[in-house]
Amino acid sequence: MGKKLCFRCNARSALLRRPKNGQPYCRECFYDAFETEIHTTIVESKLFVPGDRVAIGASGGKDSTVLAYVLKRLNDMYNYGIELFLLSVDEGITGYRDDSLETVKRNEQAYGIPLKIVSYQELYGWTMDAIVKEVGLKNNCTFCGVFRRQALDRGAALLGANKIVTGHNADDMAETVFMNILRGDAPRLQRCTNVVTGSSDTLPRCKPFKFTYEKEIVLYAYFQKLDYFSTECVYSPQAFRGHARAFLKDLEALRPSSIVDVIRAGEAIEVVEEVLQSTPNRCVRCGYLSSQSLCKACVLLEGLNRGLPQLGIGREAMKVQSELLASVAEPASAHPIASENTNDGDASASASVKAPKASRSARRAANRHQPHSEETLRKLARGREVTHVPEVDLQDALSW
Numbered sequence: 001m002g003k004k005l006c007f008r009c010n011a012r013s014a015l016l017r018r019p020k021n022g023q024p025y026c027r028e029c030f031y032d033a034f035e036t037e038i039h040t041t042i043v044e045s046k047l048f049v050p051g052d053r054v055a056i057g058a059s060g061g062k063d064s065t066v067l068a069y070v071l072k073r074l075n076d077m078y079n080y081g082i083e084l085f086l087l088s089v090d091e092g093i094t095g096y097r098d099d100s101l102e103t104v105k106r107n108e109q110a111y112g113i114p115l116k117i118v119s120y121q122e123l124y125g126w127t128m129d130a131i132v133k134e135v136g137l138k139n140n141c142t143f144c145g146v147f148r149r150q151a152l153d154r155g156a157a158l159l160g161a162n163k164i165v166t167g168h169n170a171d172d173m174a175e176t177v178f179m180n181i182l183r184g185d186a187p188r189l190q191r192c193t194n195v196v197t198g199s200s201d202t203l204p205r206c207k208p209f210k211f212t213y214e215k216e217i218v219l220y221a222y223f224q225k226l227d228y229f230s231t232e233c234v235y236s237p238q239a240f241r242g243h244a245r246a247f248l249k250d251l252e253a254l255r256p257s258s259i260v261d262v263i264r265a266g267e268a269i270e271v272v273e274e275v276l277q278s279t280p281n282r283c284v285r286c287g288y289l290s291s292q293s294l295c296k297a298c299v300l301l302e303g304l305n306r307g308l309p310q311l312g313i314g315r316e317a318m319k320v321q322s323e324l325l326a327s328v329a330e331p332a333s334a335h336p337i338a339s340e341n342t343n344d345g346d347a348s349a350s351a352s353v354k355a356p357k358a359s360r361s362a363r364r365a366a367n368r369h370q371p372h373s374e375e376t377l378r379k380l381a382r383g384r385e386v387t388h389v390p391e392v393d394l395q396d397a398l399s400w
């Protein structure tokens with residue numbers, strides 16, 4: 001490291017090159033710039049009002065750990081007057097979530113923020129370990145995404161929280177913009193760049209890291225010596241996102257502003273009104289907000305509990321829906337199945353409104369389903385390793 005002076009204060013010697021703009025920064029100026037930008041996002045988007053009870057979705061990973069640390073700091077520094085809580089979801093993933101939860105528990109002590117843990121086991125009667133044994137590694141992220149979304153809402157309700165904040169950063173958001181464009185998903189493209197998402201009926205989800213670069217989060221955690229868990233989920237290949245991410249990282253290497261530029265582009269795209277229609281509704285079974293008569297979690301659970309997990313996926317979901325609707329008190333005819341699905345999980349529910357031919361597709365699903373042995377799972381997992389997303393490369397930031 002050379003004796004370069006900090007670009008900002010021009011007094012202290014530089015410690016790193018800021019990934020966002022390539023300029024040399026000293027430690028103090030980097031911390032201050034990093035925190036001030038997050039504060040600006042919070043103030044400009046009016047994220048909080050005094051008295052808010054704010055649940056931080058805490059996974060123990062770098063993003064939510066830095067988020068908890070910075071929010072506590074900003075709350076003290078600028079008197080937001082909000083009450084903070086750590087909210088963790090235990091998906092039941094041995095060797096991943098059990099370890100990362102230990103990190104969250106240490107952070108509870110270190111930051112003095114109370115922690116609440118809700119588990120898939122207690123909410124749904126299934127752990128992800130058990131689900132993966134049933135469904136294998138292909139659609140498991142669908143289950144996890146749908147279940148986590150509801151679990152956060154239910155956990156926040158237990159805390160009496162009125163807002164949920166998540167550690168989604170600028171890179172995540174730019175990737176999501178790409179993915180929604182590539183999928184032609186206009187409604188999601190429209191809302192994925194919002195700092196606050198969620199409808200009037202669910203708790204607002206806020207993203208104070210909307211403009212915060214992943215590389216800067218890693219650098220901040222590193223220099224502040226924050227305690228976080230860095231292993232990736234053992235079940236999460238996320239191949240499609242991996243490609244979007246690799247593409248974005250290539251763009252970032254060429255021009256660091258690319259990440260914010262993609263977010264700005266996503267914001268500027270306007271989708272005409274009629275494309276955005278959706279019918280807010282409640283799940284007739286569990287009462288959770290859903291655009292369809294049954295929420296995605298109930299459909300997936302029904303498949304799992306019948307021993308036919310594929311029933312909850314894609315076109316087969318429609319069949320479960322209609323069967324379940326026939327068996328609940330509400331008349332099915334009163335709830336035409338909408339083609340849009342408002343869940344933010346990666347589920348690609350079929351847009352077909354036509355019911356598939358029941359008996360044949362049920363037979364097909366039954367034939368397809370065979371519980372996976374440990375050995376098969378290990379093989380599948382090994383096969384997935386090639387699609388792993390690239391590591392965060394901090395070469396540029398730390399050496400010149």
Ligand SMILES: [Zn+2]
Binds near residue numbers: 025027028030
């Ligand atoms: Zn400085």
Ligand SMILES: [Zn+2]
Binds near residue numbers: 284285286288297298
């Ligand atoms: Zn439901």
